[in-house]
Amino acid sequence: MAEAALSSAQAKMAEARGLLPAEDKESPETLVGFEARTQQLPGGFEKRQLFKSQASEALSLAKEALVSFRRAGESEKKVAALRVVVDANMAIENSFDALMAASDELAMIKRADDKKAQVAVTQMLAEVQAARNDFGSAMQSATDALDLQRQLGNKAGEAQALQTQASLKLSAGKGKDAVTIATQALGLYQELRDVAGEAACKRIVNRGYAESGQLEKAPNRTEAVQALQALASAVENKDKRAWQAAIGQLNKSSAYTQQDVHEIFGEALKKDRKAAAAFLQEQGVKGHGSAPELIIKEVTKIYSYVGFRLGGLGYGPRFRCLNPTHGLMVKGDPNSMHAVACLQISDEADDWEKDLQYHPGILDGVLQSQSALA
Numbered sequence: 001m002a003e004a005a006l007s008s009a010q011a012k013m014a015e016a017r018g019l020l021p022a023e024d025k026e027s028p029e030t031l032v033g034f035e036a037r038t039q040q041l042p043g044g045f046e047k048r049q050l051f052k053s054q055a056s057e058a059l060s061l062a063k064e065a066l067v068s069f070r071r072a073g074e075s076e077k078k079v080a081a082l083r084v085v086v087d088a089n090m091a092i093e094n095s096f097d098a099l100m101a102a103s104d105e106l107a108m109i110k111r112a113d114d115k116k117a118q119v120a121v122t123q124m125l126a127e128v129q130a131a132r133n134d135f136g137s138a139m140q141s142a143t144d145a146l147d148l149q150r151q152l153g154n155k156a157g158e159a160q161a162l163q164t165q166a167s168l169k170l171s172a173g174k175g176k177d178a179v180t181i182a183t184q185a186l187g188l189y190q191e192l193r194d195v196a197g198e199a200a201c202k203r204i205v206n207r208g209y210a211e212s213g214q215l216e217k218a219p220n221r222t223e224a225v226q227a228l229q230a231l232a233s234a235v236e237n238k239d240k241r242a243w244q245a246a247i248g249q250l251n252k253s254s255a256y257t258q259q260d261v262h263e264i265f266g267e268a269l270k271k272d273r274k275a276a277a278a279f280l281q282e283q284g285v286k287g288h289g290s291a292p293e294l295i296i297k298e299v300t301k302i303y304s305y306v307g308f309r310l311g312g313l314g315y316g317p318r319f320r321c322l323n324p325t326h327g328l329m330v331k332g333d334p335n336s337m338h339a340v341a342c343l344q345i346s347d348e349a350d351d352w353e354k355d356l357q358y359h360p361g362i363l364d365g366v367l368q369s370q371s372a373l374a
Helices: 002-018 045-072 075-091 095-112 115-131 135-152 155-171 175-192 195-211 221-237 240-253 258-271 273-282 301-310 360-373
Strands: 294-299 322-330 338-343
Touching: 002 045, 002 075, 045 075, 075 095, 075 115, 095 115, 115 135, 115 155, 135 155, 155 175, 155 195, 175 195, 195 240, 221 240, 221 258, 221 273, 258 273, 294 360, 301 322, 301 360, 322 360, 338 360
Parallel strands: none
Antiparallel strands: 294 322, 322 338
């Protein structure tokens, strides 16, 4: 029964992930310091809801399996069920429950002194903590995982734990520390002949040198310079394929800075601002701090209260506190919809009413403002 629940949960999560856009992890279409066009799930809002629905079903099944495996003392299956619980919670944007699930299970596993399960759950915990931007706790968990891997004599696990630590240092803005730790992991991966691990650690080393202002030490700086030149050519020629290829090569090395890219864009804009800007916008590139595209709808005071009256709500003068109201929404994101209104006590109100901290008309006006969302 528990095994069937776990299999179903894993299948549900696989279906949910299948709704996500395919990602090329070796060649992400993003640049350091910039945001690429946000990838929407095919079908938009409905597909996102379906994704969360599938993840929620997986969560329910995995919780059931987790309890059963815990009672039966089946360690490996328990960890597998917990993996789905954590992933599903993260998928439905409930990182706190993911954190609690991993933390609680880890406490129970420690009491059982099951080091193999302990290291797996500790690594899960580090992932969740990092996703919550709690880098201090994530680093401690990664350190605990590293100690356990060394006790188990697992060199592959040790390399992975070191890589996790290096990534966390990088995320925390500690480039030099990231280089030191990633170099240790790189040595282990080379010893194990793990090509993928080597490549990942080299990227961290390059990124660490870039962020610590020592690009000349980055092992793959030469390749990055060539990719930057290709990127400049792609922008100048408005070549989408060349653009994607150049970004892929850049991020394969990671030996570049935001300033490198700024200079390329700046030169292109100097030569032909209109065409270059249009091309960059088409690629969805915008600098950090750029505001998302908002859709704003204004509803006048007269329109609001005429609408209320037609709907059967005849507000008197003292309850007409709305001024022009605005409905706002980030384009393509219905969940971001909200109303903004300026409320003012009616001129017909008595003086004593203006001294009230919670004027009934103002309080009701807060509710009235939601009409802008209709």
